[in-house]
Amino acid sequence: MEEVRISSAWVASHSNHVKVDSSELERVVDNIQGSIPKVEWNFEGIHYFDNGPLTVQYLFVLDALNFCFWPDKDLDYNHLASELKAALLNDKSALDADRLQSYTGPQLRQLLKWPRVLPLEEERVRLLHEVGQELERSFGGEAANLVKACGKSAVSLVTLVARHFPGFRDHSLYKGRQVFLYKRAQIFAADLWGAFKGQGYGYFYDISSVTIFADYIVPAVLRQLGVLRYSLELSSSIDAKDEISPGSEQEVEIRACSIVAVEKMRELLERKFGKQVLSVEIDLWLWAMGVQNPSLKHHRTLSIYY
Numbered sequence: 116m117e118e119v120r121i122s123s124a125w126v127a128s129h130s131n132h133v134k135v136d137s138s139e140l141e142r143v144v145d146n147i148q149g150s151i152p153k154v155e156w157n158f159e160g161i162h163y164f165d166n167g168p169l170t171v172q173y174l175f176v177l178d179a180l181n182f183c184f185w186p187d188k189d190l191d192y193n194h195l196a197s198e199l200k201a202a203l204l205n206d207k208s209a210l211d212a213d214r215l216q217s218y219t220g221p222q223l224r225q226l227l228k229w230p231r232v233l234p235l236e237e238e239r240v241r242l243l244h245e246v247g248q249e250l251e252r253s254f255g256g257e258a259a260n261l262v263k264a265c266g267k268s269a270v271s272l273v274t275l276v277a278r279h280f281p282g283f284r285d286h287s288l289y290k291g292r293q294v295f296l297y298k299r300a301q302i303f304a305a306d307l308w309g310a311f312k313g314q315g316y317g318y319f320y321d322i323s324s325v326t327i328f329a330d331y332i333v334p335a336v337l338r339q340l341g342v343l344r345y346s347l348e349l350s351s352s353i354d355a356k357d358e359i360s361p362g363s364e365q366e367v368e369i370r371a372c373s374i375v376a377v378e379k380m381r382e383l384l385e386r387k388f389g390k391q392v393l394s395v396e397i398d399l400w401l402w403a404m405g406v407q408n409p410s411l412k413h414h415r416t417l418s419i420y421y
């Protein structure tokens with residue numbers, strides 16, 4: 116994901132509101148003595164898994180909807196993952212390409228056993244339709260064929276997903292430059308890798324190319340660790356739970372600097388401790404830390420990308 120790394124680094128070097136604090140980064144790495152605590156993928160035990168193509172379909176649909184839970188204080192990722200799993204256990208065809216194209220808002224709510232309108236519900240329905248239509252048109256209806264088409268390369272998978280499914284094209288304009296963050300496309304590759312334990316549909320020879328997934332949890336954890344420093348203005352608006360506009364300089368800086376901070380952490384782990392660690396592993400450690408902290412203050416942006 117060279118374009119993610121390069122464009123994020125450019126943002127970090129022009130950033131006004133967010134800074135990566137290298138000495139705090141070093142302190143964090145020293146504190147864990149250079150060893151990233153291992154967190155099991157699916158540590159929550161909430162995901163569907165049958166070791167076959169239906170798992171791939173499940174993960175693709177899950178990641179098509181894997182964004183913006185915070186506007187409803189009772190909704191979270193766990194709910195989405197476990198209700199999609201329950202839906203599949205109840206009806207193996209619930210996520211077939213033709214079914215995906217026909218869900219309405221109320222039907223999606225019913226599928227997810229959610230009693231009220233979902234955050235960005237119209238967008239969620241639109242994205243489900245897009246996934247169903249394009250899977251049918253180009254991949255025989257199966258996300259497994261999409262994965263087979265990537266030649267065991269995570270980079271190719273992300274490129275293919277972004278090419279075929281516009282809803283996954285997570286990018287912004289920042290000071291006249293295009294910035295690519297590809298959170299949901301990259302997490303799809305990482306979820307396959309995690310679920311299939313790096314085998315079969317989860318084998319990618321270039322999994323080390325994947326960056327972290329710039330969401331709203333990991334930046335908040337990095338801020339809490341002192342690795343990300345925010346301007347006074349940005350700190351106060353996050354603490355006051357103000358909304359931050361999608362595509363604003365502040366939002367792009369938060370997300371891009373998080374990617375850069377973790378890439379620096381990787382370099383430091385290698386240089387100082389001789390450890391080769393994947394960004395995906397650091398991401399899962401930080402994310403798990405964040406979701407287990409109920410007082411975590413995260414930025415609030417209405418976005419379909421994360």
Ligand SMILES: Nc1nc2c(c(CN[C@H]3C=C[C@H](O)[C@@H]3O)cn2[C@@H]2O[C@H](COP(=O)(O)O)[C@@H](O)[C@H]2O)c(=O)[nH]1
Nearest residue numbers: 156157158181182184191192328330331332333402421
């Ligand atoms: N960076 C990063 N962001 C992640 C995930 C995951 C889940 N990954 C699964 C894969 C293996 C594990 O076992 C996890 O279950 C969700 N998110 C993001 O978090 C936010 C939701 O937060 P809350 O509202 O509190 O549920 C939202 O932006 C969502 O897109 C991750 O891994 N990394």
